[in-house]
Amino acid sequence: GDSVTQMEGPVTLSEEAFLTINCTYTATGYPSLFWYVQYPGEGLQLLLKATKADDKGSNKGFEATYRKETTSFHLEKGSVQVSDSAVYFCALGGFQKLVFGTGTRLLVSP
Amino acid sequence: GAVVSQHPSWVICKSGTSVKIECRSLDFQATTMFWYRQFPKQSLMLMATSNEGSKATYEQGVEKDKFLINHASLTLSTLTVTSAHPEDSSFYICSASTRDRANNSPLHFGNGTRLTVT
Numbered sequence: 001g002d003s004v005t006q007m008e009g010p011v012t013l014s015e016e017a018f019l020t021i022n023c024t025y026t027a028t029g030y031p032s033l034f035w036y037v038q039y040p041g042e043g044l045q046l047l048l049k050a051t052k053a054d055d056k057g058s059n060k061g062f063e064a065t066y067r068k069e070t071t072s073f074h075l076e077k078g079s080v081q082v083s084d085s086a087v088y089f090c091a092l093g094g095f096q097k098l099v100f101g102t103g104t105r106l107l108v109s110p
Numbered sequence: 111g112a113v114v115s116q117h118p119s120w121v122i123c124k125s126g127t128s129v130k131i132e133c134r135s136l137d138f139q140a141t142t143m144f145w146y147r148q149f150p151k152q153s154l155m156l157m158a159t160s161n162e163g164s165k166a167t168y169e170q171g172v173e174k175d176k177f178l179i180n181h182a183s184l185t186l187s188t189l190t191v192t193s194a195h196p197e198d199s200s201f202y203i204c205s206a207s208t209r210d211r212a213n214n215s216p217l218h219f220g221n222g223t224r225l226t227v228t
Contacts, residue, residue, distance in 0.1 A: 043116070097156065
């Protein structure tokens with residue numbers, strides 16, 4: 001079945017550092033890919049998405065490109081802030097039924 | 111923006127008792143709600159899909175008699191864990207989507223409920 005693999009955390013960075021959180025997937029067909037973020041004490045929020053190969057999703061300085069050849073959707077940000085500290089979930093599927101990765105906790109220190 | 115309220119945020123119960131978790135869409139009508147479960151260091155796993163006014167559809171391996179789901183209105187779905195046991199201890203999270211934008215509407219998630227069965 002479909003599955004998502006993300007790097008284990010926590011990822012610990014200093015403010016203004018470059019961020020990469022790896023995500024790879026296995027799926028039948030051509031699913032949409034998503035990154036969700038969960039800030040402390042809150043629910044999951046959609047961060048960005050890509051619906052087809054080579055699409056780049058972007059939001060709040062975060063980017064991820066749908067790479068069919070490597071079945072990847074790595075999340076990147078050029079300069080992280082303390083406020084980016086959260087748990088990030090990679091997911092695939094349709095907009096309603098999603099398969100999630102295990103989540104990666106990001107800790108950004110000043 | 112759209113808000114989904116989930117209650118309680120955490121609950122501790124004794125083995126053998128039942129626990130009800132509520133999921134409400136506060137400013138939109140949710141024709142479909144989803145219930146997920148997350149064990150420590152594991153993915154969110156879809157348990158069931160509930161549509162307003164009809165029976166829930168359960169994922170393979172999820173006991174429908176143990177995890178009772180009711181979606182009686184367009185703004186409320188409940189998950190009842192019946193005769194809870196310690197192995198049911200987990201993080202339960204709901205999400206909701208709307209009718210009109212069903213094909214393109216992202217899911218809106220609740221804050222989750224941490225259930226601990228002693």
